[in-house]
Ligand code: SF4
Ligand code: SF4
């Protein structure tokens with residue numbers, strides 16, 4: 001069970017088999033849906049349809065309910081994340097200081113909207129509500145790194161740094 | 166159990182512990198407005214329209230989820246209550262398109278009615294109003310999420326009553342939408358098209374796919390010979406569309422109304438219900454004699470068929486191979502009737518009036534073209550027929566009764582009881598008993614299989630052979646029956662109807678349809694049966710003539726070609 005490093009793994013039979021094993025303790029227990037989804041998501045960092053079907057089948061929960069939970073909680077995702085995960089804070093402070101300009105720039109340069117991953121799998125972009133670093137706004141994080149007072153020029157530098165890694 | 170006594174609006178009220186304040190008030194004749202509440206099915210306190218003041222409570226309480234307590238003092242009509250209800254309704258309306266003038270539910274919509282009853286005269290707020298496209302993927306139903314007020318009645322019905330779980334709330338916040346998983350099109354899911362969701366939806370967010378335009382077009386096409394068949398359960402419900410008491414038997418007026426609309430022949434699905442008994446009864450006796458797959462399970466209900474195809478594909482060999490009466494009718498209209506009347510089947514247009522949304526799907530199933538054409542061209546629900554009659558300006562209640570046309574309009578009481586849970590079983594037993602024993606039934610009524618109970622069982626002695634039979638209605642009960650069969654419980658014959666109460670409670674029936682209304686419609690069905698001169702399918706002279714002139718014998722070659730079908734195992738997801 002490796003968290004983090006397997007985030008851009010491809011989804012295949014191996015992953016499904018691993019999930020199936022992880023779900024064993026929750027078999028027939030609809031009440032354990034959220035825990036089961038966590039375990040399943042840890043395998044490849046996201047929950048494609050096949051993984052959710054497996055959870056539905058194992059726990060005996062309707063698929064509509066499984067997807068209901070996955071689409072309700074922002075910590076679950078149905079799409080694979082990029083090698084580098086960009087988060088743009090859109091809390092009030094960051095927002096008034098220009099977070100939307102940064103989002104526009106990301107959309108232009110990477111051709112993806114928040115929630116999506118670039119075709120080459122290099123980047124994924126998401127928005128977060130507030131990172132608690134309001135004094136530094138607008139704030140952008142890439143993986144574990146935090147960048148404050150980001151403007152369009154600085155974002156350019158950040159992108160070119162991570163597109164090579 | 167001792168009763169709880171409380172006061173509602175100054176009236177002393179007794180109620181059983183656990184009763185909601187709403188129900189207690191209703192019993193005392195006090196009406197509290199509701200929107201999301203659906204008795205015993207959806208009691209979740211979501212809409213907060215049913216607010217009341219409870220003395221000592223800090224805030225107003227949702228009466229549908231507040232249990233009675235001893236000494237409770239409730240007030241249902243105070244300025245604070247009225248104000249709060251109104252505000253909650255206005256907030257719901259702020260996210261609802263103002264389209265009443267062009268809406269299929271107009272004048273039959275709980276939201277619209279509530280706005281009028283609570284005295285809303287202006288739109289003060291404007292919400293996010295997400296712009297969803299309607300989902301037209303299902304053959305039977307249209308989802309229009311813009312009109313959804315998120316009351317979750319449909320979700321509860323689909324999960325609890327039908328145990329299909331095709332729809333549930335997805336996403337969150339302003340993006341919350343009641344939809345299939347992954348927001349997939351409904352037509353691609355295991356939805357069985359039963360329409361029970363549409364029946365309980367307070368608005369037009371889920372409704373039948375309206376096909377009246379196709380029928381109007383056929384009726385005004387001079388080259389088309391347009392024939393109509395009416396399902397058993399429509400004659401005890403169509404009157405409700407014109408203000409009559411539920412269960413009023415209006416067969417004669419309905420026939421007259423259909424002629425006025427311009428149908429060339431008005432026929433009866435009861436005729437092919439009788440025919441079904443001949444075919445399915447023979448199939449049962451054959452399986453018993455030849456050690457075939459038992460129990461035999463009925464196949465008239467298309468929602469049930471799709472359900473077993475998705476959820477119990479291994480049990481498909483138990484299904485009778487008989488097509489439903491609707492489909493038998495279509496196949497015969499374009500062969501036997503065409504031949505007999507000298508009309509080119511290519512010019513015959515078959516319309517069905519059904520209490521059912523799943524019949525729309527059924528008409529398009531593979532293999533429903535035994536006649537060489539699509540056997541049934543268009544299926545309308547009871548509600549759609551009601552709309553056509555209104556559009557044509559037909560004054561239904563003042564029509565003089567008329568008779569069905571011959572020969573496909575001749576039927577027996579056994580055909581009409583197909584409209585209620587237990588009816589197919591009873592009709593089959595009437596015929597099987599007489600064919601097997603050679604004796605006349607002392608009494609025609611098999612009371613054990615009547616009534617709205619979810620599962621009924623009986624044993625019937627046919628000359629020493631004891632038949633164990635069971636009847637289930639509603640798919641949760643069907644599931645229970647299938648589990649019993651899987652676990653080895655032995656039956657000879659099982660009747661399953663998809664909708665609660667059978668076709669009288671079908672998803673295409675007038676809204677509202679509830680327990681009380683189902684009971685009245687069922688009573689209408691059995692009184693229609695009693696008033697028929699013939700009450701056993703094998704005595705139907707038109708069915709006898711059909712075998713003599715055309716089919717040969719039950720389960721014969723021609724029957725197999727026209728009246729029987731195959732099923733497909735489908736995935737669950
Ligand atoms: S669903 Fe009801 S309130 Fe909404 S537009 Fe239709 S009739 Fe009007
Ligand atoms: S038609 Fe029946 S199965 Fe389909 S969503 Fe509605 S209630 Fe569920």
Ligand code: SF4
Nearest residue numbers: 313314316317319366
């Ligand atoms: S579709 Fe109708 S029944 Fe279902 S939640 Fe929306 S408004 Fe309620």
Ligand code: FES
Nearest residue numbers: 210212213215229
């Ligand atoms: S009817 Fe009580 S909360 Fe909706």
